[in-house]
Amino acid sequence: MVDTLSVKFNIAFHHRVTAYALQMGGWLPLAFCSAPMLLVDRNVTGMLRAIDRGEVRGDIEANEWWLEFLNSQSFFVNPVLCAIEGKSRSSPSYEEFGSAFVEARAVLQKGLPKARIIDYEEKHYRAAYEIVKGFTLRYEAEVRFLVSVAPMIAERHRDNVLPRVERKICELAVSCGLSLRSFPLITALSCLYEPRDGTEPRIGRGVIKPSRIYSEEQAHNAIADFRALETLVAVNLLGGPNSAFCTRDKYLAALWCGMQISDLGWRGGVMTFSITPIQKLFPRLNLGQHNALLKRLWSNDDV
Structure with missing residues (x-):
């Protein structure tokens, strides 16, 4: 007979969590991240710039404390997501891709x-x-899709019109050539x-940030978030070291x-994976x- 021991305890960090290590299956605080490879996005490099400039912000101290966990020989830090997003809020050219990578890498080194x-x-660039x-x-x-759907979800709808709006959103996705299992469609439905009252969770709204007048640049920002998640899946399919994605975006x-x-x-x-969105993404719906x-x-x- 093998004896087992279960231990349960609470952990209190010095600061509220402001950086998340997304791994296959969920997320961990950076203090507990076990993946040796960490992808980082532009909101991480942007915060490192703010810290370096000595900006006075209410969240600087907490972010500095959490991002210090990255400052270790335990991790390889990869700025490729910054390059994929680019700097011009549009799909980057090869030259823009390389320039964004070099710039982000310099910020991380400093x-x-x-x-x-x-x-x-x-x-590697190629x-x-x-x-x-x-x-x-x-x-x-x-x-x-995002430019067209954003005005449709900019404001909350009454319960009796939700089915009609859902149908319109799905028809729009199909007309744009998107799968009904795609990240943009699922997030729009979120x-x-x-x-009803606008309380949390507002996960989809936090990612898409819809408004009645929605630009292609705003759409690009949301797509960059979707690309980061897809890239995380891809790098974990390549057979190398386990990888995580460090972001400061709680909604993502x-x-x-x-x-x-x-x-x-x-x-x-072609990379394939299954998505099974949980009920928390659609709080107004019962099981x-x-x-x-x-x-x-x-x-x-x-x-």
Whole structure:
């Protein structure tokens, strides 16, 4: 007979969590991140710049404390997500991709002098930029969808009109060439089915940030978040060291957890994975309504 021991205790950090390490299956505070490779996005490098400039902000102390966990030989820190997002709020050219990578890497080297910052040679830039090229056609479809759907979800709707708006959102996604299982569509529906009174969780709204007048630049910001999650899945499929994605965006962390990504694989050279959005993404729906929504999406996905 093997004796087992279960221990339960609470941990109080010096500061509220302001940085999240997204890993397959969920997220961890940076203090507990076990993945040796960390991808970082522009809101991390932006905060490192703010800390370096000595900006006076209410969240500086907490962010400085949490980001110090990155400043360690334990991690390889990769700025490729900054390069994929680019600097011009549009899909970057190869030159812009390389420039953004170099700039982000310099910020990381200065702000995290003890960390091992990934560097690229020309062959690595070419290989990484293939990710951007592979996203190009879908990028244009996603921009069209987000610009069109944002006014539809800018304000909360009465319960009796939700089915009609849902149908319009799904029809719009299909007309733009998007899957009904795509990140933009699921996130838009998360906005539609947020709490009636506007209280948390407002996960979809925190990522898309919809408004009645929504620009392509705003759409690009949301798409950059979706790309970061897809890239996290991709790098964990490549067979190298386990990777995590460090972000300061709590809504993006919640979206990642809420999507419940599983069944990672490759089919014909294309990355595949399953999404099973949890009920927390659609707070206005009860369990039965949530299951019915997933059934509608999954049975009507013709893309």
